[in-house]
Amino acid sequence: MMTALKEADSSLPSIRVDVVEAGVKPFRSSLPCLIGENLNFSTESLESYFFAQWEPAVYDALVVAAAVDYADRTQRRSAYAWGREIELSIPVHDPHRWNHKDVSGALHDTLDFLTGDRWLISFRPRKRPLKQIRQGQFRLSGDASAVIPFSDGLDSRAVAGLTAQTLGHKLIRIHLGHTVSHPRAPFTAVPYKLRSGRRNFVESSGRSRGFKFALIAGIAAFFAKAPQIIVPESGQGALGPALLPVGQAWPDYRSHPLFTRRMEQFLAALLGLRVSFQFPQLWQTKGETLARFVKECRDSGSWAETWSCWQQSRQVSVDKKKRQCGICAACMLRRLSVHAAGLTEPRATYVWEDLSAGAFEKGVARAFDRKKVTRAMQQYAIGGALHLDHLAALLHSPAAAHVLSLSASQLRRVCNLDLGDVRARLQRLLTQHETEWKAFVQSLGPNSFVANWAIQAQ
Numbered sequence: 001m002m003t004a005l006k007e008a009d010s011s012l013p014s015i016r017v018d019v020v021e022a023g024v025k026p027f028r029s030s031l032p033c034l035i036g037e038n039l040n041f042s043t044e045s046l047e048s049y050f051f052a053q054w055e056p057a058v059y060d061a062l063v064v065a066a067a068v069d070y071a072d073r074t075q076r077r078s079a080y081a082w083g084r085e086i087e088l089s090i091p092v093h094d095p096h097r098w099n100h101k102d103v104s105g106a107l108h109d110t111l112d113f114l115t116g117d118r119w120l121i122s123f124r125p126r127k128r129p130l131k132q133i134r135q136g137q138f139r140l141s142g143d144a145s146a147v148i149p150f151s152d153g154l155d156s157r158a159v160a161g162l163t164a165q166t167l168g169h170k171l172i173r174i175h176l177g178h179t180v181s182h183p184r185a186p187f188t189a190v191p192y193k194l195r196s197g198r199r200n201f202v203e204s205s206g207r208s209r210g211f212k213f214a215l216i217a218g219i220a221a222f223f224a225k226a227p228q229i230i231v232p233e234s235g236q237g238a239l240g241p242a243l244l245p246v247g248q249a250w251p252d253y254r255s256h257p258l259f260t261r262r263m264e265q266f267l268a269a270l271l272g273l274r275v276s277f278q279f280p281q282l283w284q285t286k287g288e289t290l291a292r293f294v295k296e297c298r299d300s301g302s303w304a305e306t307w308s309c310w311q312q313s314r315q316v317s318v319d320k321k322k323r324q325c326g327i328c329a330a331c332m333l334r335r336l337s338v339h340a341a342g343l344t345e346p347r348a349t350y351v352w353e354d355l356s357a358g359a360f361e362k363g364v365a366r367a368f369d370r371k372k373v374t375r376a377m378q379q380y381a382i383g384g385a386l387h388l389d390h391l392a393a394l395l396h397s398p399a400a401a402h403v404l405s406l407s408a409s410q411l412r413r414v415c416n417l418d419l420g421d422v423r424a425r426l427q428r429l430l431t432q433h434e435t436e437w438k439a440f441v442q443s444l445g446p447n448s449f450v451a452n453w454a455i456q457a458q
Helices: 003-007 043-049 056-074 095-099 101-115 154-170 209-224 235-243 257-271 286-296 300-305 329-340 375-392 398-415 419-443 449-453
Strands: 014-020 031-034 039-041 085-092 118-125 146-150 171-175 192-194 228-230 276-278
Touching: 014 056, 031 056, 039 043, 039 056, 043 209, 056 085, 056 101, 056 192, 056 209, 056 257, 085 095, 095 101, 095 118, 101 118, 101 209, 101 257, 146 154, 146 209, 154 171, 154 228, 154 286, 154 300, 171 209, 209 228, 209 257, 235 286, 235 375, 235 398, 235 419, 257 276, 257 398, 286 300, 286 329, 329 375, 329 419, 375 419, 375 449, 398 419, 419 449
Parallel strands: 014 031, 014 085, 085 118, 146 171, 146 228, 228 276
Antiparallel strands: 039 192
16 A cells, blocks of 8 residues: 555544455455445446547546545544545556656645545556447537536526527536436436445545546546536535635535636646636526526526435425425525525425424424424524525624635636636625525514524524
C-alpha cells in the first residue's frame, strides 16, 4: 500500500479499501470492494455511454467514482471532527496514466477540497483487461454544444427547458438516476450500483456524490464532444451551502464553481478534455428560475412533476403512496420557490401538508404514521428552515462580512468577473432571497411553527 500513509494523521478516522477484480485476493489489512459484488456495472447503461468508442480510461474513471463513493459511505465521520483519512487501491488498465503527477495531483486536490477529507489513492495494473463493451447504436448530431445533468429535480427541469430554447437538439441530457428510462438514448443512467460489504454503509453526508455526478457529466461531454457542462443549480443551492456550513462540517461545495473548476483541471489531465462548467442561474434564486421557466417554456406545467425531497420512501409514505416530506432543506427551498414564483401545489404533495400549523406535529397529513414524527425529524426540519433563515440574514451579520468578502474574491477568479461585479451580484442574490423568505414565512401566519423558528423573517 502507499508510502504516503506514513504522513497520515493518526487522530483521523481512517479506512483502507482495496478494489478487487473477480477472483483476485484483496490485501489482508484492507476492506475489499469486489467488482461484480459490491460494485456492479449495468451492461445496458455502459453501452449508453460507450456508444461511439471503447475507452478504457473512461471505464476506469467510473470505477474510481464508484470506489470513492463506496469508501465515503462506509467510513463514519467523528462526532467531534469532520475529516477522515481514506486510502484506496484501484486496478486500472493504464496505471502509468493514473499515477502521473498531473492526473493524481488533480484527483487528490479535487477530492480533498470537495469532501474535507485526506484521500490517498494509488493505482495498480488490472489482472485481466476488461473485454470491450458492445457499443450501443445511438444518434447524436455531432454538433453538441452542451450537456446537462438531468434528474427529477425542479432546477434541472427548469434550466434544461430554458437552455433548450437556445440550443435545441444541441443540448444533451444526462440522466442521473439508476433506472434506464430511455433505453435507445445515450447517457440513460448512472452505470453502476453499490452494495455494502463487510461493513455497512453508515455515513450519510455524501460529499463525494458531487464528484460522481460531475465526472459522469464530464464523460458525457467527452463522448458528445461538447465544450460545456450546464450546472442547473440556482444561487441558493450552489452558493448557500458553502456560505453557511453547519457546526464543524466542511463547507458544502458539491455544486460550487470552486469545485467544478478543479473538475475541469482533472478532466483535462485525465482525458485531455477541454470543457467548462457553466452556471447560467448562479445569480438568480430558485424562485426566479422557476418563474422564468413557467413564463417562457412550452412544457411549463411539468415543474409540478419534479421531485426535491431528500427523504427515503419508507420515511415519507402516506396511505402507501410516496410523498415529499415538505420539511427537509430541499423541500423547504422548493416550497419557498414555488411561493416566490406565484404558484401553488396540492396539499397532498407533502407529508407536512400545513406549514401554517401552530405546532410541528399538527402540520402532518392525518393518515401519516405518527410514530415517524420523531424528535430527530423535527430537528431535521428546524435545520432546513434555519439554513434558509440564516442565509436571509447574511448581509446583516457583521460576523459574515469576512465570509462574503472571501467568497466574492474566490468567485471573481473562477467566474472571470470584476470583483465589484461579483459583490453586486452576490448582494442582489442574497437580498432577493431575503425578500422571498420573509414573504413566504409571513404568508404562513404569525402562529406558524416555521415562523416561530425563524428570526430574520419576523
